[in-house]
Amino acid sequence: MVIAMKVRLQHIPLIAGNGLTGFDLKIIACVIMVIDHIGMFIPHMPVEMRWVGRMAMPVFMFLIGQGMEHTRDRKRYMLRLYLAGVVMSLLQVALQIPNNIFPTLLQIAIIIDIISKQSNKAKIWRIALYCLWQVVCDALYYYAIYNTDNAVLSYYSPVLFALFNFGPFEYGYGFIIMGVLFWLYGKSKLGIALSFSIFTISYVLMMNNRYLLNFLLDTVWFDYHSYWYYITYQMASVVGMHPMVMGRSLMEYPQWMMIASLPLLLLYNGRRGAGGGAAKWFFYVFYPVHIAMLFAIGRLLD
Numbered sequence: 001m002v003i004a005m006k007v008r009l010q011h012i013p014l015i016a017g018n019g020l021t022g023f024d025l026k027i028i029a030c031v032i033m034v035i036d037h038i039g040m041f042i043p044h045m046p047v048e049m050r051w052v053g054r055m056a057m058p059v060f061m062f063l064i065g066q067g068m069e070h071t072r073d074r075k076r077y078m079l080r081l082y083l084a085g086v087v088m089s090l091l092q093v094a095l096q097i098p099n100n101i102f103p104t105l106l107q108i109a110i111i112i113d114i115i116s117k118q119s120n121k122a123k124i125w126r127i128a129l130y131c132l133w134q135v136v137c138d139a140l141y142y143y144a145i146y147n148t149d150n151a152v153l154s155y156y157s158p159v160l161f162a163l164f165n166f167g168p169f170e171y172g173y174g175f176i177i178m179g180v181l182f183w184l185y186g187k188s189k190l191g192i193a194l195s196f197s198i199f200t201i202s203y204v205l206m207m208n209n210r211y212l213l214n215f216l217l218d219t220v221w222f223d224y225h226s227y228w229y230y231i232t233y234q235m236a237s238v239v240g241m242h243p244m245v246m247g248r249s250l251m252e253y254p255q256w257m258m259i260a261s262l263p264l265l266l267l268y269n270g271r272r273g274a275g276g277g278a279a280k281w282f283f284y285v286f287y288p289v290h291i292a293m294l295f296a297i298g299r300l301l302d
Helices: 002-009 022-041 048-053 056-070 074-095 101-115 120-148 151-155 157-164 173-184 189-207 211-219 227-239 254-266 276-301
Strands: none
Touching: 022 048, 022 056, 022 254, 022 276, 048 254, 056 074, 056 101, 056 173, 056 254, 074 101, 074 157, 074 276, 101 120, 101 157, 101 173, 120 151, 120 157, 120 227, 151 157, 173 189, 173 227, 189 254
């Protein structure tokens, strides 16, 4: 059904020739990301900077799908994402910050690689192994945290997550699925617009009203001392529905503003664009460097 829908939606192609290249999109997304992180790390910045910043992540996720399509070596492409995530996790621990986009982007790339295999049997086995790895690693980690209250394990958890490639990931699995959908319908303007719009509306319905939160509080989160509460709470966080922000208003939790990046995605012309070999490494270096610089500036001004 999904494949058939993909074929139908691809009858409306992306722009050919004019529009924005992949390099153009990456530069625009980096500028938006810097605006967002200035609002995050620098004291007394206007909240509107964080609103603008909601546009960056969808563009980066979209570009991962395009990167997987155009790269000459998918394994090396994913290895770069993995190593960048490990390096960034060390910075996470040093600065005690939550930011590490690389493992999230890596999951999108891994899932794309799995489902683009020709053999259905290979797809099923690889998906099963991937899911099993995530579930087992998460279960072992949270069991250890819950039963030992190990401060060292908790402190270095970002490095552990990155090294062994398991969640929770920044933004959660909901956004990872959206990134895969961007790849699945990446050659169709209509497909991108529909999948992105449906995801955004669904996200608002789950996160920006109290109905789901109240239901969970009444049915599974009423006993704060039970294993079931702890497990389901962490599951919600892994998916990307963090209970601490559920039920907030559209202005209090403005992640829905990510839909403003849709025009940028629709302007993509299918071309890699300028930059050459050096551009391939730009984002891997720029991301940790700009975060470290803004963090330091923020501490000096605080």
